[in-house]
Amino acid sequence: MARRLTCPYCYESISASGIRFRCHSRLGPTQKRCERRRDPVLAERMGQRAEIGPEFAADGRRRSAVCPDCESETTFRICPVCHMTLPVEFGMVDSRLIAMVGAKATGKTVYMTVLLHEMMNRVGGEFGACMLAADDLTMMRFVSEYQDHLYRDGRMFLGTRTAVANDNRIDPLVFRFGVRRRGLLGERPRHTVLSFFDTAGEDFNSRDSMEINTRYLSHADGIILLLDPLQMPGARPWAAPGTALPGTDGVDSPLNVLGRITNMLHARPGGHRRGGKVTTPLAVVFSKMDAFWHLLDRGSPLRRHPEPGSRFDVQDSLDVHEEVRHLLKDWDGMAIDRILDNNFARHRYFGVSALGHGPTPDARVAPTGIQPYRVADPLLWLLSETGSVPRTGRER
Ligand SMILES: Nc1nc2c(ncn2[C@@H]2O[C@H](COP(=O)(O)OP(=O)(O)O)[C@@H](O)[C@H]2O)c(=O)[nH]1
Ligand SMILES: [Mg+2]
Ligand SMILES: [Zn+2]
Ligand SMILES: [Zn+2]
Structure with a gap:
């Protein structure tokens, strides 16, 4: 009965x-209409x-449910903590919260932006899947703050606001991802609610902002940790000639960021651990390949x-994992590998390039x-770990 759910907007734990x-x-049927008012909780928690x-x-x-005042029926279900309207069928379909973390400028x-764009366009089609914004606000924000900026205007982003500067809020983008799966009753879509948020890298530098992030990270079903090889002292000299190297002043090295997140995940109350290791799947993604x-x-x-x-x-993914491990050796990054091995029961390396090419000197695509x-x-990979997308063969 008391199954705990996590709200995809505020990441607080709630019961169905x-x-x-x-x-x-x-x-309504009684010719009464409830007056519209500002909701103080929604204003305070979600702006x-x-x-x-x-x-x-x-x-x-x-x-x-039927409104006690005007007696009309409503299907708007809301989170008791932040009052955001929950996605259709929330609590009835799977829900996966995907946290993305990494230092500044990784x-x-x-x-x-590119990941969500690809999921909604190309990848969705290949998997016979579809991904749609779960609410109007996500759709509007994704298009105006992210997609148009990069795809239409071809511009890079300014730094993301820190949670502390943003009234102690992190505003996740929430999507519904559906894949067709074969079952006893033929093909049926299987829906998963996905919640993404993009932190400001500085959020991992101070204690205050760490606490906000802790709630989000400790409720995440999967974590994408983005590490920038251009921020690793052992890798910088290997970058293609002409690559603009990010500044390192006041930026945590990938090793330190991983260290902080590891400590945070170990320290959280009621965290899942197996043999002393964190069990939340962790995708360790090297950007700007x-x-x-x-x-x-x-x-x-x-x-x-x-x-x-x-x-x-699966095989392709394991090949990439090994290749990245090799690269880490060349980049003096084996300390990263040791932290992962000792602390995470499920982790996998990835190498990506969102843009496929470095941006121009004036910060354009x-x-x-x-x-x-x-x-x-x-x-x-994260979705296949939780059974939301099918995988090939058997793993190892
Ligand atoms: N070469 C290369 N540079 C990238 C790529 N993606 C981002 N960058 C660079 O990294 C900078 C910071 O990216 P941004 O996403 O704003 O970083 P954030 O602070 O972690 O959100 C961009 O302005 C680009 O200069 C990529 O795929 N390849
Ligand atoms: Mg950013
Ligand atoms: Zn009413
Ligand atoms: Zn909520």
Whole structure:
């Protein structure tokens, strides 16, 4: 009964029966209409100040409820903590919260934008899957703050606001991802709610902001840790000539970021551990691989363009994992590998390039356009770990 769910917007833990409802505020059967007002909780927690129908308690395990004032039926179910409207069927379908973390300027915002764009367009089709924004706000924000900026205007992003500077909020983008799966009753879509958020790298530098992030990270079902090889002292000298190197002043090295996150995940109350290791799957993703392609053999898995398929390709992913491990040796990064081995029960390396090419000196997309390389692999791995997408063969 008391199954705990996590709200995809505020990442607080809630129970299905505690989910509340919001009145549509339309003319009801009794010719009464509930007045629209500003919801102080929504304003405080999510920064939303629009006037909307009143909220009320009812059995949150049901799809709809009748407003006690105007007696009209509503299907708007809301989170009891932050009052955001929950995605359709929330609590009835799988829900996966995907946290993305990494230091400043590792490429998180660019990567998230390209990843979501690819999932909604190309990759979705290959998997017979579809990905749609779960709410209007996500759709609007994704298009205006992310997609248009990069794809239409071809511009890089300014630094993401820190959670502390953003009224102690992290505003996740929430999507519904559906794959067709064969079952006893034929093909049926299987839906998963996906929640993504993009932190400011500085959030991992101070204690205050760490605490906000801890809630998000400790409730995540999967973590994408983005590490920028251009921020590793052992890798910088290997970057392709002409690559603009990010500044290192006040930026944590990838090793330190991993150390902080590891400590945070170990310290959280009620965390899942197996044999002393964190069990949340961790995708360790090296960004900006376009700056290193010139070093790799033609046969390298990191230069391969795998055939699109309808399943997550396990062997290909293991090949990439090994290749990245080799690169880490050349980059003096084996300390990263040791931390991962000692602390994480499930982790996998990835190498991606969101842009496929370094940006121009005036911070624009290169004239060749956006040519994403392997951006969806980490997410598909995380989803395959939890059974939300099918995988090939058997793993090891
Ligand atoms: N070469 C290369 N550079 C990238 C790529 N993605 C991002 N960058 C660079 O990294 C900078 C920071 O990216 P951004 O996503 O804003 O980083 P964030 O601070 O982690 O969100 C961008 O302005 C680009 O200069 C990529 O795929 N390849
Ligand atoms: Mg950013
Ligand atoms: Zn009403
Ligand atoms: Zn909430």
